Amino acid sequence: MTASSTTSRKALSKIASNRLQKELVEWQVNPPSGFKHKVTDNLQRWVIEVNGAPGTLYANETYQLQVDFPEHYPMEAPQVIFLPPAPLHPHIYSNGHICLDILYDSWSPAMTVSSICISILSMLSSSTVKQRPDDNDGYVKKCKNGRSPKETRWWFHDDKV
Amino acid sequence: MAFPIELLTLQNLLLRLGSWFMLAAAVSLITLLNRAYVGPEKKFSNESGSGSRPYSSLVQVPVQFVVGLIKLERMPVTKYSSFLEKSEGRFDDSCEEATSPCAVCLALVIASDEVRELSNCSHIFHRECLDGWVDQGRITCPLCRSKLWPDLNNDKSKNSSGDPWRRERMSYLFGEDLCFL
Numbered sequence: 001m002t003a004s005s006t007t008s009r010k011a012l013s014k015i016a017s018n019r020l021q022k023e024l025v026e027w028q029v030n031p032p033s034g035f036k037h038k039v040t041d042n043l044q045r046w047v048i049e050v051n052g053a054p055g056t057l058y059a060n061e062t063y064q065l066q067v068d069f070p071e072h073y074p075m076e077a078p079q080v081i082f083l084p085p086a087p088l089h090p091h092i093y094s095n096g097h098i099c100l101d102i103l104y105d106s107w108s109p110a111m112t113v114s115s116i117c118i119s120i121l122s123m124l125s126s127s128t129v130k131q132r133p134d135d136n137d138g139y140v141k142k143c144k145n146g147r148s149p150k151e152t153r154w155w156f157h158d159d160k161v
Numbered sequence: 162m163a164f165p166i167e168l169l170t171l172q173n174l175l176l177r178l179g180s181w182f183m184l185a186a187a188v189s190l191i192t193l194l195n196r197a198y199v200g201p202e203k204k205f206s207n208e209s210g211s212g213s214r215p216y217s218s219l220v221q222v223p224v225q226f227v228v229g230l231i232k233l234e235r236m237p238v239t240k241y242s243s244f245l246e247k248s249e250g251r252f253d254d255s256c257e258e259a260t261s262p263c264a265v266c267l268a269l270v271i272a273s274d275e276v277r278e279l280s281n282c283s284h285i286f287h288r289e290c291l292d293g294w295v296d297q298g299r300i301t302c303p304l305c306r307s308k309l310w311p312d313l314n315n316d317k318s319k320n321s322s323g324d325p326w327r328r329e330r331m332s333y334l335f336g337e338d339l340c341f342l
Contacts, residue, residue: 072293075294075297108303
């Protein structure tokens, strides 16, 4: 399972922890619609429930996102994966890894958990087929040792879905 | 990629001094290589006409040096209050709010905070928040992704050879007093 893959993470820096506290407060006041933060006392790992948007292929389905924050968040992107079972989507691998540029190369420190969630829901909503990426089996096999998606060199080839 | 640049300003100074040793080594190595290749066949001899001087793009510039130079020269630091005074003419409502949130740390930027003036957009971040991003080797505004400083190759066609760091290499090699552009 990739769910508990990153165990030896460094603790959040002061800056990271301050910023996350602010995000958490903002989330409580103004949560992105369709998402529910499962409250724990762990600021460094958020588990978020995603409800498929009505009128899309994923309507009435619920999935779980796991967001792990690095020591130097927000200078570095968080690691975001779907907990199993991951939704069937051309950019989501069966191990929960998500092929989405803002989670890797195109990350910016002005993005927030909330904005990531909205991007992921938008990616789900624009899908026209429920299927795995073509290279799913090969990729998942390569990640068997618990590799983080952040260590993958992603190739972003499709901006339609 | 995180580059270890905590004591940037101080380090920069030390780097300038220490780097001459590296530089000497690099230059002699490249001259040597040049001789080895160019000697028998004169392959590259008419390329630049600068004789034995190495072509600037062959000399690696330490990332710290480049980042330090960029921060110093391209993104001047100013107090947020004076930034507001300057931009009052451009933005009607900016003078009302002496505070606005920094998109990086989500804390307010208050009048006494230091900010960097960006050349391609008017977004405001705490100096240390933006520096943390630049230290990661990033060169675009966190909010709009426009380049944090002007494109070096914009206004010149000669001598650029598609090397965006030419000026940095040159000033690293020969000092900042010389003007190559």
